[in-house]
Amino acid sequence: MTPPPAESVAAMIRPTPVTGDSKANRDILRVMEGGSLGYFALVALSVGAMLAAGGVWIWQVYEGLGIAGYAHPVFWGAYIVTFVFWVGIAHAGTLISAILYLFRAKWRNAINRSAEAMTVFAVLTAAQFLGIHVGRMWKSYFILPYPNQRGLWVNFKSPLLWDTFAITTYATISIVFFYVGLVPDLAIARDRATGWRKVLYSILSLGWQGTSKQWKAHNRTVLHLSGLATPLVLSVHSVVSWDFAMSIVPGWHATIFAPYFVAGAIFSGFAMVLTMMIPVRRIFGLEEYITNYHFENMSRFLLLTSIIVGYAYLAEYFIAWYGMVEPEQTSFWKRAFGPYWISTWVMILCNGVFPQLLWFKKLRTNIPFLFVLSMLINVGMWFERYVIIITGLSREYDPAVWGIYTPSWPELVIVAGSFGFFCQFFLLFLKVFPVVAIAEVKELEIHAKAHGGSH
C-alpha cells in the first residue's frame, strides 16, 4: 500500500475539528453495541456445543481414544479430517491480508479484518485437534524440542513435527498480523468507549495517536508482516499436505498434494468468509462497506481455486491410472465406487462442479446463491479431507487387513464442538473488535476522493 498522499493525510489529521463522528466510524462501531436476543442465542449455542465437546473430550482422555470410531487399519479419523479442514479455513485470512495487500488489491480492505479474525480462530480451533487426536495428550509436549536432562530430541524427519512448527508459526504470525491491523481501529474505539471497554481498548491500542510517524511505522510493519506471512500461506498447508504425501499410503503419496492442498485451503477459506460475512453484513447493515463487488471478487477466487482443486481431483485419478501401481489404482477405484463413494461424490460435486456456476456474473452477485454455495463448499471441503484420509487408510497394501471406519458419536460431538469453538470466538469478535477495518476503509475513501475514481 502506498501511503496516502501527504496532503490528504494532513487534511485528515489537521483540518477543521470533526463536528460529529464520521459515518464509517458510526456504522462500524455500531456493530459492537448491545446484542440482540438472537446474538445471545447464537453465543449460547456455540458455547454449548463447545462445552459438550469439552465434556466428551474429558471422557475421552479418561476412557481412551477407543470411544472414537477408529477401526484398524484406519488410525486417523474425523479429528484429523477436522484439523485439516480448520487449517484450510485459516488460509483465506492471510491470503487476503498479506498477498492481496502486496498485490495492492484494494478491495480486500472491507473484508480483511474479518478474514484475519477467522484465520486466528481457525488456527486456534485446528490446534485443539492436535491434542484431541493423540493417544496421550498429557504427553503431547514431547513433540516440542525442549531441552531436557535426558537429551531426548524430536525427529526432524517426521512431517508431524513440521506440522507442529507450521501451525505454531502460522498461529503466531496471524495473531500478530491481526493485532497490528487492529491498533488504529482500537484507538478509534477507545476514543468513543466507556467503562471496561475504555480500559481494554486503551491498553490494546498501545497509545495510538494517529500521528504520521505512527502511521508510517504501522504501514511499514504491515508491509513487512505481509512479506513474512505470504510464504506461510503457501507453506503451512503444504506442510499439512506432507503429513499425507510423505507417507507411503496409496492415495496419500502424491507429489501434487502441496499445491492441491493450498488451493483447497484458499478455496475453503474464501467459502468460510462468505459463509460468515453474508449474514454479518445483512444483520449489521454493512452493505455500504462490504458490497456485492467484494463478494463478486471472492466468487472469482472461488471459481479459480475450484478449477485448481477440480484439476487436482482429475490429476489424481489420471496418475493412479497412468502409474500402473495396482494398490493405488484399487485405492482410487474404491474411493469412487467403494464403501465411501458418497463422500467422494459429495466432494466432487461440491468442490468441482457446483462452483462452475460462478462463471455466470448473475450468480456471482446473487448473495443468497453465494451463501448456499459457500455452505456446500464447506461441506465439500470437509468431505475432501475425509475422502483422502479415510479411503486411503482403509484400502492399503495388505488386503487381509482392509477395514471400515465410521465416526462415532463422541467424535461427531467434538467435531461439532469445534464449530462452536470457532463461532463463539467470531461472535465475541463481532462485539469486541471493529468487524471492518475502519482505517483502511477510510483510506479507500480518501483514495477515492484524491484520485476521483473508483477502485
Next chain:
Amino acid sequence: MSEFDRREFLKIIGVGAGAAAASGCSDPVEKLIPWVVQPEEITPGLPVIYASTCQECSTGCGLHVRTREARPVKLEGNPEHPINRGALCARGQASIGRTFHPDRYRSPMERSTDGSLTPLLWEEATAKVASAINAAGSKIAVLGGQTGPTVSALIDSWLAAIGGGTRAVYEPFAREALREASNAVFGVASEPIFDLTDADYVIDFGGDVLGTGSSPVEHSRQLMEARDAGREQGRKARLVYVGPRLDETASASDEWLAPKPGSEGILALAIARVAYDAVRASGRTPAGDIEAIEGVLASFTPDAIASRAGVPAEAIRRIGTALANAERPAALPPGVALTSRRATATNAAVLLLNAVIGAVGNTVTIPPPSGRPVASFRDVAKLIDAMRSGDVSVLLVHDTNPVYSLPPDSGFAEALEKVGLVVSFASMPDETSERASLILPDHTALESWGDAAPRAGVRSLVQPTIRPIFDTQSLGDSLLAIARALGDDRAAALPAGSFRGVVEAAWSDTDFREALKRGGEFAETGASLAPGVSAGIARLEFKEPSLEGDGKFVLLPVPSPLLTDGRGANLPWLQETPDPITKIAWQSWAEISETAAAELGVTPGDVLSIETSYGQARVPVWPRGGIRDDVVALAIGQGHRVGTYASAGQEGGEGAVRGASVISLLPSLTDESGGRAWLAAKAQVSATGSFQRLPFTQGTDNKRGRLLGESISLVALARGESPWAANEGPALAAAAHGEEHGGAHESEAHGDDHEGPPHQMRRAFDPVDDSDEADPFRWGMTIDVDKCTGCSACVVACSIENNISLVGEEGLLRNRQMSWLRIERFVGDGYQQLETGRPGPQNHEALGNTDVRNSPMLCQQCGAAPCEPVCPVFATYHTPSGLNGMIYNRCIGTRYCSNNCPYKVRRFNWFDYQITGWPEPMPLMLNPDVTVRGQGVMEKCTFCVQRMQSARQEAKSAGLQVPEDGAIQTACQQTCPSGAIVFGNLKDEKSRVNAVADENAGRAYRALHVLNTRPAIQYLAKVKREDGQASGHAASGSARPEKSA
C-alpha cells in the same frame, strides 16, 4: 527445642509427606514384601523352568513351565518329550490361563436351594460328602474325563474302598470307533498310533490330522518335516485329503476330494482295492487273512464307488496306485466330524487300507491295550439310565462338563435331577458344576501332581509349579480325605498320606527326581504289535450311514481347533484367536456353500435357522466355496451359558449364551461300537431375515496378486525360476538357480558378483546392512508358508509371552484386536477385482482347490522401515541390531507409524486394556520381562526382544561373546508345531536362519518388497505339488484339474 533434632525433623517430614501422598491417591497402597527366607532355587529376575504335562486334552504333550518369582508365566513344549518335541498347540498355550482364571472357585462351596453358593471349609465339605456316601451305600457313581493313570487307579481303588459304585469315563471326542475297528481288523482293541515321520504319501479320511486330529502337534511336525520343500524328498511327498469341508488339513493338502459325507469308508475300500491289486501285482502280499481282505474288497470297484461317493474313479485309481507304490504311506482315520453311525466300519476300512498298502508296522503301529479304563459312551449311557431310575444317590463329577457336551436327548440333565447329591470337582464354574450341590474345587494342572501315559513307552509327569492360588485341593487329595472322613476302616485300603505320595509310589520303579527333571520317562519306541488282518473284519457292514431327519443338508459338527469340545471356550485367548479357516472369533457361524447361500438368499451375517429333529439353533451364516453344497457345518465349542468368557455374560447380560451349540441339534446316537455318533442328523436350513455382524478379522482372502502369501509350482522351483529372485539381488538369485540345476541359468548380469567366496558376495539388498556394523546382530526370520497350517499356536504364544491385551467381541467388531501376530489366509493368487459397494468378506475357495496360503504376518523389522521416520518423538526407532524398536514411554499416540506401515502390524491401546481386561488374579500371569502397555500408546512385535536380552546376559555369564545360534527362540517360533518359523542372527554365517534361507532360495520372497521396505523376514512360498509334473511322485497319474479363484 533441643529434643527436636535432625532425625526427628526428617521423621516428621517423612511421615507428613507420606501421609499427604497417601491421602492424595485413590489407588490402595501396595507393599513389596521381601522374602524372609529366600527359596534357594529362585533368583529374582531369572526364570525357573519345571517340566510337566499338558492336561488340556488327552494327547499328553510335555510341558516346560516357565516360572518367574514362583509364578508360571508361560508354557512351552518340552523339547525332550517324544510327542510334541518342544512345540505346543494354541490350546496348550492358552491353558496357563486356567490357573489365573477370574471365574475360579475360591474355596469349597455349597449350593443353597435358591442357587447361591456359600463357602465351606474343606473339613465341612468333606464331611458332607462322606455322610452322603454313608447314606447312599453303593449307589455312588463317578463320572469323569480321561485322566492320568495314577488318578484313574486311585478312583478305582477309592470306589472299591468305600464299598463300591459305578464309574464312567466320558470324553466327548473319544475314539471308540477306532479302537473297535482295530479290534475288528487286527484283533487288538487299542488305538493305533500313526507316525508320519518321512511319510511320502498320506491320505487323511477327514481326520483333520493337522488341526483337530488326535495329536495335531506331533502330526504337524512329522508331516511338515516329511514335506519340507527344502529337501528333494519333501518335494515329492504328497498329502491327499478326503472330507466335505476345506479345513486346516485340506488347506495344506495337495489334493482334496470331497465325497458325500459318510462315504469315506467305502471310498477307502475302493482305494484299498486298487492298492491291493497294485500290491499283488508287484509281488507283495498284505499280512493277515487274505481271504478276508479279498472278501471285503470284492464289491468295492472304483467305478461303483465313484458314483456312490461322488468322486472321480480316476482319482480313486490314481491314489490307490500311488499308495501301493509309496515307501511310507499312511491312511488316517476320520475325525469327530465324520464319526457317523457306521464309524467303526469307516475306521476299519481305513485300517484295512493301511494293512493293504503295508503301512501297518511302518507308519501305523498297533500298541497292546493299556488295560486302563477308557472313555466309553456306552458306560455314560448306562450311568444315565441308572441315574434316571434312581440308582445313583451321590454323583461325583470331575474333569468333564456333560451338561454342555451331551446331547439334550441323552436325558443327562433330567437324570441329574434324580441324583441326591451331585458333587463337582470343577475348578471353575461350568454348566455341570452349576447343577452341583457341592463343589470341591480341584487344583488346576499347574498346581497339582499327576501323570499321564499318552501311549505305550511314554509316561509323563505333572508337577505343581505354583502354590495353589485359592483354597482348592487336588482331586486325589479330596478323594483320600473323603475316604478318611468315612472312617479308618475304609481309608485303610487306600494309601496314607497325600496324593503326591500316591504319584511318587506309582513312579517308584523309576528315578523319580530324574523323571521330574525330564518331565517323565520316554522310551524310544513303545511296545507294539504287528498284527495281520483278521477275519473279524468280515463281521462289519461297509455302507453309507443313515442320517436322522429329512432336511436338505447334512449337519456336520466340526470340532473347533481352538475350543475343542467346548472346554476352551472360557479361555479368552482361545476365544480371541480367529478360527484358522473363517477368521471369525468369539462367535458361532454356520458354514454353507456359496451356492446354497445364493439359493437361500443369504449373505455373511444373515442369521439362519438350523433345525433338526432334535433341536433348533439360530446362527449367522458364513457362505464359503470350500464346502459341499449339501452340508451345513457348525463348529462345536460355543453356546455356553456359564463362564465370563464362554458365555456372553459380559456383553449380553447375565447368563446370555455366546454363539450356538451344535450339540443341542444332535441326537444321542451311537455307532456299531457304542461310541458316540456325531455325523448323525440332517438339518433344515432357512433364512430368518435377521442379521448379526460377525467379528471376522480378515477383510478378504483375495490377495489381489500382491506380494503376500506367495506360491510356486514344483516345475518353477525345480527350474530355479524364482519370480522374486530379482528383488533379492544377485546372491540369492544365484542360489535360487542353484548348482544342482546347473549354471546355465545364471544370468550374465550377475557374473561379477560371483567372484570370491560365497560369504563375500554382496547382495543388491542385504538386510545385514540395516544394522550397525559394529553390532554383532541383525535379527531375521524365515517363515515357511508351505509348512504353516494356520493352527494359530504362535498367535496365542505371542499373546501370552508379550502380555497382549484382549479386547473381546466388541473390540473385534471394530477391528481392534491387539494381536501382534496374525495369520493371513489367502486363497490363490487373487485377482484385481474392482467391485463396488460396501465389501463383505470375499471367498475364493472352491471344492477341490487347495491353494490356500497361511501367511503369518508380524512386524517385518524393516531395514528401511516406513514407521520410523514419521514418528515425531522417536518412540519407534532403529536399534543397532536392526530391529524396529518401540519405546512405549515415549509414545504420544499420533498413530502415524501404523498408517505408514504397509503390513499393518502395529496395534494401538484404544483403552486401558491392561486395567479393564485383566481381572484378578489374571495379572499374576503377566510376563515381568515385558512392559505392560497403558492407554494411548502403540505396540508391536519386536521379535521377543526380552528373550534376546536374557539370552545375551546368559551368554555373557557363560563367557560367550554372543548367544549360540538357537539359544534365542521367539515365542512364535518356539511353539510352532510344524517348524515353519526360524529365527536367528543374519550376521552369523552358520545360523540356521541363513541356512534355511539359502536352502530355499528358490522360493524365498519378502512381503510387499516392491515398497523397498527391506524386511528382515523372508517368506518361503507355498509349493504347489501338481502331480505328473517335474519331480512329481513317480506313481502319480494325470494332473488333477485345479480350480483356481
